[in-house]
Amino acid sequence: MYMPELIRKKRDGGELTAEEISYIINGCVSGEVPDYQLSAFAMAVFFRGMTNAETVALTLAMRDSGDKADLSGISGVKVDKHSTGGVGDKTTLIVAPIVAACGVKVAKMSGRGLGHTGGTVDKLESIPGFRTSISPQEMRETVETCGLSVTGQSGNMCPADKKLYALRDVTATVDSIPLIASSIMSKKLADGSDCILLDVKTGSGSFMKTLDDSRLLARTMVDIGRGAGVRTAALITNMDSPLGSAVGNSLEVIESVEILKGKTSGDLWTVCRELSCRMLMLAGIGDKDECGRLVDEAVESGEALKRFEMMVKLQGGDVSYIEDTSKFRKASFSRVYAPADGYITHMDSEKIGLITVLLGAGREKKDDDINHAAGIIIAAKTGDFVKRGELLATLLADDESRLD
Numbered sequence: 227m228y229m230p231e232l233i234r235k236k237r238d239g240g241e242l243t244a245e246e247i248s249y250i251i252n253g254c255v256s257g258e259v260p261d262y263q264l265s266a267f268a269m270a271v272f273f274r275g276m277t278n279a280e281t282v283a284l285t286l287a288m289r290d291s292g293d294k295a296d297l298s299g300i301s302g303v304k305v306d307k308h309s310t311g312g313v314g315d316k317t318t319l320i321v322a323p324i325v326a327a328c329g330v331k332v333a334k335m336s337g338r339g340l341g342h343t344g345g346t347v348d349k350l351e352s353i354p355g356f357r358t359s360i361s362p363q364e365m366r367e368t369v370e371t372c373g374l375s376v377t378g379q380s381g382n383m384c385p386a387d388k389k390l391y392a393l394r395d396v397t398a399t400v401d402s403i404p405l406i407a408s409s410i411m412s413k414k415l416a417d418g419s420d421c422i423l424l425d426v427k428t429g430s431g432s433f434m435k436t437l438d439d440s441r442l443l444a445r446t447m448v449d450i451g452r453g454a455g456v457r458t459a460a461l462i463t464n465m466d467s468p469l470g471s472a473v474g475n476s477l478e479v480i481e482s483v484e485i486l487k488g489k490t491s492g493d494l495w496t497v498c499r500e501l502s503c504r505m506l507m508l509a510g511i512g513d514k515d516e517c518g519r520l521v522d523e524a525v526e527s528g529e530a531l532k533r534f535e536m537m538v539k540l541q542g543g544d545v546s547y548i549e550d551t552s553k554f555r556k557a558s559f560s561r562v563y564a565p566a567d568g569y570i571t572h573m574d575s576e577k578i579g580l581i582t583v584l585l586g587a588g589r590e591k592k593d594d595d596i597n598h599a600a601g602i603i604i605a606a607k608t609g610d611f612v613k614r615g616e617l618l619a620t621l622l623a624d625d626e627s628r629l630d
């Protein structure tokens with residue numbers, strides 16, 4: 227096959243065959259197809275889209291481009307969840323221990339921050355000592371012992387996605403439904419769980435800004451999952467304002483631990499309760515009412531917190547930070563006050579995410595170090611009434627110039 231011909235075919239609106247897509251993905255991994263041709267291919271897909279058959283073929287080719295997790299040694303049903311990316315989205319830290327406390331195993335591979343969105347791996351690494359890079363054997367043992375393990379993507383899993391994603395990130399081709407769907411689902415299918423719950427974010431802080439696009443992305447991913455024989459469902463959740471009040475790595479761990487300690491109110495809890503419930507339902511634990519009751523009990527009894535602490539300990543983290551979250555280092559701060567009386571009618575979550583990156587909580591360049599204590603604590607959200615001079619948000623950073 228001849229790569230320029232395949233790019234032309236897609237560019238002109240043609241449908242690629244599964245063999246042609248395999249050729250592109252194999253060439254991506256071997257290096258035979260250079261970055262500039264892959265980037266041109268991604269741009270052609272961005273403008274022309276893909277048929278369902280093409281999206282499935284791309285997903286399966288990327289899934290098969292590297293190693294796959296072997297969870298067969300872990301007893302019981304394994305359920306996974308994945309968010310399409312948001313601001314202040316710390317749901318995995320809350321949902322995974324709750325589901326584990328209800329008897330369903332979670333062996334989850336998570337990502338790092340991406341653009342304006344945060345990543346679970348960066349959040350967990352703000353706990354001193356916590357290791358997100360552990361061997362498959364250690365992961366299996368952790369899941370068997372406490373019911374959950376959250377790690378980073380292991381070395382050679384979906385290398386085609388890794389490469390294509392890095393190119394998409396810098397060629398303005400991230401926000402394409404077939405490319406997002408195949409990127410996420412290739413990794414989820416390689417992860418090897420029995421069930422997958424997708425949390426498709428919609429609104430100003432997500433990659434999909436409209437409900438119609440979010441629905442289409444959800445439908446596409448669910449069809450791919452079910453087509454591959456994995457029980458798959460999706461929720462579409464609001465990302466028009468950041469989830470909860472903390473945005474930034476250790477700040478989000480603290481907020482998650484507060485929920486696990488019983489501070490169950492607000493939008494973050496509403497989303498986490500629903501996600502946990504749906505994961506249990508997918509795993510066949512019961513109906514909505516039954517699963518809701520189990521979720522509430524897992525938090526009220528302290529079992530979910532216990533599971534989280536066990537995972538932290540088993541993965542090398544200093545659990546005293548979870549017992550007493552005031553131990554997390556504090557950054558310098560500056561406060562933002564309301565300039566006038568009024569209702570907050572809208573929040574630009576993407577901008578809030580980008581500000582968090584500028585404060586040091588995310589990476590501006592691929593190899594940047596993260597400041598785990600940096601971020602934003604939001605004091606008022608959409609729908610709230612504030613008086614002039616009332617606190618809107620606290621910005622945290624170590625470097626005064628970043629606060630400016």
Ligand code: URA
Pocket residue numbers: 310311337391400405406407409410433
């Ligand atoms: N998350 C992913 O893993 N891939 C995408 O393309 C977007 C979000």
